[in-house]
Amino acid sequence: xxxxxxxxxxxxxxxxxxxxxxxxxxxxxxxxxxxxxxxxxxxxxxxxxxxxxxxxxxxxxxxxxxxxxxxxxxxxxxxxxxxxxxxxxxxxxxxxxxxxxxxxxxxxxxxxxxxxxxxx
Amino acid sequence: xxxxxxxxxxxxxxxxxxxxxxxxxxxxxxxxxxxxxxxxxxxxxxxxxxxxxxxxxxxxxxxxxxxxxxxxxxxxxxxxxxxxxxxxxxxxxxxxxxxxxxxxxxxxxxxxxxxxxxxxxxxxxxxxxxxxxxxxxxxxxxxxxxx
Numbered sequence: 001x002x003x004x005x006x007x008x009x010x011x012x013x014x015x016x017x018x019x020x021x022x023x024x025x026x027x028x029x030x031x032x033x034x035x036x037x038x039x040x041x042x043x044x045x046x047x048x049x050x051x052x053x054x055x056x057x058x059x060x061x062x063x064x065x066x067x068x069x070x071x072x073x074x075x076x077x078x079x080x081x082x083x084x085x086x087x088x089x090x091x092x093x094x095x096x097x098x099x100x101x102x103x104x105x106x107x108x109x110x111x112x113x114x115x116x117x118x119x120x
Numbered sequence: 121x122x123x124x125x126x127x128x129x130x131x132x133x134x135x136x137x138x139x140x141x142x143x144x145x146x147x148x149x150x151x152x153x154x155x156x157x158x159x160x161x162x163x164x165x166x167x168x169x170x171x172x173x174x175x176x177x178x179x180x181x182x183x184x185x186x187x188x189x190x191x192x193x194x195x196x197x198x199x200x201x202x203x204x205x206x207x208x209x210x211x212x213x214x215x216x217x218x219x220x221x222x223x224x225x226x227x228x229x230x231x232x233x234x235x236x237x238x239x240x241x242x243x244x245x246x247x248x249x250x251x252x253x254x255x256x257x258x259x260x261x262x263x264x265x266x267x
Binding site: 032033034035036038039041043051053055056058059061062063064116 | 148162163170173227230236239243
């Protein structure tokens with residue numbers, strides 16, 4: 001699914017990384033625990049989270065993720081935007097809850113990937 | 121790790137201060153950039169960066185402070201993580217996924233789920249951990265560049 005479609009489905013504001021809008025991302029992981037996100041090293045994933053800290057963006061950087069969605073109306077700080085821009089990570093912000101954001105993306109065909117063996 | 125200095129492509133040691141969670145991750149991010157510049161395979165870079173990030177977070181959260189040393193050879197990378205305490209009482213227990221002694225404030229920041237040590241082992245090709253209460257913990261991880 002293209003990042004632009006993800007933004008449209010989630011009615012999300014793209015805060016940075018517009019150059020990634022045409023990128024395809026195959027899977028998603030949703031968690032507020034970065035420890036759990038780090039367990040799978042597949043880079044072809046969208047991170048959906050309500051944890052809005054610089055360590056969220058750092059986690060995306062370490063994992064080579066290309067896009068992060070902040071749910072529940074969380075808004076990134078200028079520092080977070082700067083780190084994301086430096087590392088080519090798109091930041092999307094939606095007012096949807098984690099549950100609804102995941103549900104909408106799942107309904108449109110995006111599957112999860114969270115475990116070390118690549119399953120969900 | 122019995123190698124001659126002549127073979128070494130790159131080596132650096134950096135300190136991690138006790139409780140400095142805000143800075144945790146910067147060393148791992150710099151390793152990632154450096155290894156990319158050296159042309160190391162991106163999958164190996166990612167595995168090493170994850171293991172390093174977990175170790176760096178652990179040093180800030182759980183220890184009295186410590187250091188991270190990366191040694192790059194043409195065919196191998198070693199990452200050595202050392203701290204000055206307090207040490208791990210039961211390594212087998214600490215290696216179990218989900219076991220954590222992290223305080224609530226760390227969990228609120230998205231870490232301390234008890235996945236760090238097992239994830240370091242999973243991401244590295246070789247993994248050794250030794251620990252002594254009162255003295256500290258040493259973790260040695262190896263990453264093969266020839267696979």
